[in-house]
Amino acid sequence: MTARGILCLSFLLLLLAAPADTAQEDDQFNFANGLLGRGLHEEAAQEYRAYLQEFPNGRHAALAQYRLGEALFATGNEEEALRAFQAAIAAQPERDTRERAQMRQGEIQFRRGMLADALYALEPLADPQTSAAIRPRALYFLGRLYHSRGRAADARDALETLVQDYPEDRLIPYGRYHLGLVHAGEDRFEEAAGEFRVAAALSEDEVLAAQCRLQAGELYGKAGRHELAAESFERVLTDFPGSPHVERAALGLALARHHQRRHGDAARAAREFLANHGESSHAADVRLLLARSLEEDGARAAAIAAYQELHERHPDSEQARGVRYRLGWMLYQDGDPDAAIPHLEAAAEDPAAGENEAGEAAFLLGLILAEAGEYDEAARRFLAVADGHGGSEFAGEALFKAGESQAMAGREAAAAETFARFAEAHPDHALAGQARLRAAETEFLGGGFEAAAAHYEEVLAANPDADVEEEALYRLAAARHNLGDATASARRFEELVDRYPGSPHAAEAWLRIGDYRLGDGDDSAGAAAAYQAAVDLAPGGRQAARALQGLGQAQYDSGDLEAASETLLRVIREHPNAELTEQTYAWLGQRLHNAERWEDAALVFQTLLDRDPVFTDRRRIAYLLAETQEAMGETTGALERYEDAAAGDGPGEPDAAVGDSRLRIARLLEEDGDAAEAKARYLEVAQSDTGEAGARARFRLGELQAADGDYEEAARNFMRVAILIAHDELTPEALWRAGQSYEEAGLPERARAPYEELVRDFPDGERTDMARERLDALP
Numbered sequence: 001m002t003a004r005g006i007l008c009l010s011f012l013l014l015l016l017a018a019p020a021d022t023a024q025e026d027d028q029f030n031f032a033n034g035l036l037g038r039g040l041h042e043e044a045a046q047e048y049r050a051y052l053q054e055f056p057n058g059r060h061a062a063l064a065q066y067r068l069g070e071a072l073f074a075t076g077n078e079e080e081a082l083r084a085f086q087a088a089i090a091a092q093p094e095r096d097t098r099e100r101a102q103m104r105q106g107e108i109q110f111r112r113g114m115l116a117d118a119l120y121a122l123e124p125l126a127d128p129q130t131s132a133a134i135r136p137r138a139l140y141f142l143g144r145l146y147h148s149r150g151r152a153a154d155a156r157d158a159l160e161t162l163v164q165d166y167p168e169d170r171l172i173p174y175g176r177y178h179l180g181l182v183h184a185g186e187d188r189f190e191e192a193a194g195e196f197r198v199a200a201a202l203s204e205d206e207v208l209a210a211q212c213r214l215q216a217g218e219l220y221g222k223a224g225r226h227e228l229a230a231e232s233f234e235r236v237l238t239d240f241p242g243s244p245h246v247e248r249a250a251l252g253l254a255l256a257r258h259h260q261r262r263h264g265d266a267a268r269a270a271r272e273f274l275a276n277h278g279e280s281s282h283a284a285d286v287r288l289l290l291a292r293s294l295e296e297d298g299a300r301a302a303a304i305a306a307y308q309e310l311h312e313r314h315p316d317s318e319q320a321r322g323v324r325y326r327l328g329w330m331l332y333q334d335g336d337p338d339a340a341i342p343h344l345e346a347a348a349e350d351p352a353a354g355e356n357e358a359g360e361a362a363f364l365l366g367l368i369l370a371e372a373g374e375y376d377e378a379a380r381r382f383l384a385v386a387d388g389h390g391g392s393e394f395a396g397e398a399l400f401k402a403g404e405s406q407a408m409a410g411r412e413a414a415a416a417e418t419f420a421r422f423a424e425a426h427p428d429h430a431l432a433g434q435a436r437l438r439a440a441e442t443e444f445l446g447g448g449f450e451a452a453a454a455h456y457e458e459v460l461a462a463n464p465d466a467d468v469e470e471e472a473l474y475r476l477a478a479a480r481h482n483l484g485d486a487t488a489s490a491r492r493f494e495e496l497v498d499r500y501p502g503s504p505h506a507a508e509a510w511l512r513i514g515d516y517r518l519g520d521g522d523d524s525a526g527a528a529a530a531y532q533a534a535v536d537l538a539p540g541g542r543q544a545a546r547a548l549q550g551l552g553q554a555q556y557d558s559g560d561l562e563a564a565s566e567t568l569l570r571v572i573r574e575h576p577n578a579e580l581t582e583q584t585y586a587w588l589g590q591r592l593h594n595a596e597r598w599e600d601a602a603l604v605f606q607t608l609l610d611r612d613p614v615f616t617d618r619r620r621i622a623y624l625l626a627e628t629q630e631a632m633g634e635t636t637g638a639l640e641r642y643e644d645a646a647a648g649d650g651p652g653e654p655d656a657a658v659g660d661s662r663l664r665i666a667r668l669l670e671e672d673g674d675a676a677e678a679k680a681r682y683l684e685v686a687q688s689d690t691g692e693a694g695a696r697a698r699f700r701l702g703e704l705q706a707a708d709g710d711y712e713e714a715a716r717n718f719m720r721v722a723i724l725i726a727h728d729e730l731t732p733e734a735l736w737r738a739g740q741s742y743e744e745a746g747l748p749e750r751a752r753a754p755y756e757e758l759v760r761d762f763p764d765g766e767r768t769d770m771a772r773e774r775l776d777a778l779p
């Protein structure tokens with residue numbers, strides 16, 4: 001054949017081959033499309049990859065890259081999906097495909113915290129020229145993105161555009177929800193509540209609707225629109241009786257009715273709450289609200305009963321302590337002084353009670369005792385008001401009443417001294433010779449600290465008797481303290497304890513000296529010595545807890561951490577009502593935990609959790625307590641606390657403590673022999689946690705499935721671990737286990753891929769040589 005003939009034949013063969021290649025390309029692309037359309041996302045992704053590998057420059061390459069991204073996105077493989085979408089955009093597809101790929105790119109970047117990249121991808125899609133199938137979603141994610149970056153105005157504009165331009169879009173309820181969050185963040189409470197209210201009405205998602213109704217109620221309450229707040233809370237209770245928000249809604253309804261001054265309705269709402277949520281952490285607050293609502297509604301007997309029930313059910317609560325005086329006064333007014341006395345005594349002696357309340361309680365006790373003819377005890381009570389509650393409005397009258405009671409008891413000398421003190425306010429009194437000291441004390445008790453200080457200086461300059469000098473030094477030091485002159489106050493307190501070390505004010509003086517040295521004096525060692533002296537003088541007194549707290553702080557500041565931890569531990573043991581800061585509890589508990597002092601650490605962590613049920617770092621503390629209990633062998637308690645740490649409510653991704661806690665729960669259940677529940681928990685962690693805890697849970701789930709003979713499912717879980725997390729320990733082991741499981745499942749052709757990945761990515765790994773051997777042995 002001639003050269004020309006050969007050339008023509010080659011050209012003819014080329015023409016004949018071209019349609020076959022095009023058909024093959026179309027078949028592969030359409031096959032992948034068919035899988036995607038049927039929801040077989042993993043298989044579709046595999047076929048799109050095959051298409052792109054065989055036809056990298058094919059007619060459908062850009063669209064194949066985009067659809068590969070969609071398939072991967074649907075399987076949760078966001079990292080690879082992102083690369084596919086970016087490759088699709090780079091291939092310069094038609095506008096619709098480019099916009100869709102760009103939308104997905106921005107969405108994934110937003111989800112993964114790549115906010116600047118997401119913003120770059122999504123902002124062009126807000127253009128009105130963007131397809132109506134894409135722009136609403138872009139506006140939605142832009143709104144959330146701007147909000148997360150603190151750009152409230154831009155977030156509001158994006159979300160309002162979504163709501164106004166696309167009122168029928170399925171994202172509208174979610175858009176309004178996030179618009180409500182933006183308004184709430186700007187303290188536009190009523191606008192935020194309105195958005196939540198509309199979102200609830202539009203949403204078919206009951207979880208979202210219930211959440212929105214609740215937030216609307218709470219924000220209407222903040223805005224002072226209590227009628228609307230009550231309506232929102234009632235909708236939660238009636239429309240979503242199984243919602244986890246029912247308790248908060250019931251609480252909100254009672255509060256809203258109370259703010260509306262609809263006291264009868266508030267009382268009914270409070271009773272309903274207690275009937276359904278009697279063990280709630282808010283039960284004490286609601287019982288207090290019930291009692292006050294009944295009292296304000298004129299139901300005095302029922303109010304007294306409610307106050308008494310509050311004390312019986314929550315004896316150590318702040319709410320119960322706060323109404324002791326009120327309950328005592330009501331019982332006294334109702335003619336039952338015997339029932340009133342225990343409540344008044346508790347209010348008068350409570351170191352946490354307010355100055356005025358404690359003083360009023362002690363004063364009323366004095367009145368009751370005087371009416372009963374117990375004059376000595378009445379005088380003691382009145383003097384307690386005058387000496388211990390100088391800020392009380394009854395302090396001056398109590399001093400006079402003390403003199404009266406002492407006189408009635410025949411203690412003329414004591415009465416004369418008390419009336420002499422009273423002469424500061426009544427200069428014509430028979431004992432007015434002590435006027436300067438008593439006038440100074442009157443100024444002090446009335447809050448005229450500058451004038452009082454001047455009088456006390458005059459008293460001391462006159463070389464008074466020791467008892468007068470001692471009292472004058474104490475009062476002068478206290479006056480200077482109240483005037484804000486810390487240095488002068490500390491100097492007088494130091495003079496007091498130097499001259500009168502046995503003074504009844506010595507413990508308080510050392511406490512004040514310690515406060516000064518720790519603060520303005522910048523002398524932590526000296527402060528520690530002062531606080532120690534206060535503790536030694538009154539180890540069980542009302543100031544002991546404060547002195548121990550100061551001592552612990554001083555020891556900490558001076559670097560004596562061991563002593564500080566022991567002192568603070570003593571505060572918790574000896575003074576359970578004392579309140580340390582959240583940071584102090586956390587530091588102390590962590591230190592004891594690190595030292596494996598499990599019982600002490602558990603006490604500290606439990607105290608913090610009991611004292612503040614809703615503080616920011618609760619999950620981590622619950623997790624540490626669970627670890628501590630686990631180390632102590634208290635499996636039941638550890639499980640409960642891990643459950644507490646694992647409870648993730650509210651928006652946002654769960655923190656590390658949540659995933660780790662859920663993983664620990666599964667392991668404890670497994671160790672306890674509850675294999676079925678353990679598997680369920682491992683699966684829950686694997687599905688909800690994208691970090692290491694989720695990977696370890698899925699790995700363990702694969703091990704259990706392999707042990708049960710479910711090798712194919714085990715292989716899938718091992719492969720998910722290998723794909724979803726890059727981990728030096730788990731990834732190679734997961735690849736090895738996946739290959740082994742596929743072989744055990746009779747699927748050697750699938751085993752090859754994980755073995756090859758193991759050999760390729762971990763050439764020096766412990767399992768690599770074994771993988772090579774298996775590859776050689778595979779058919």
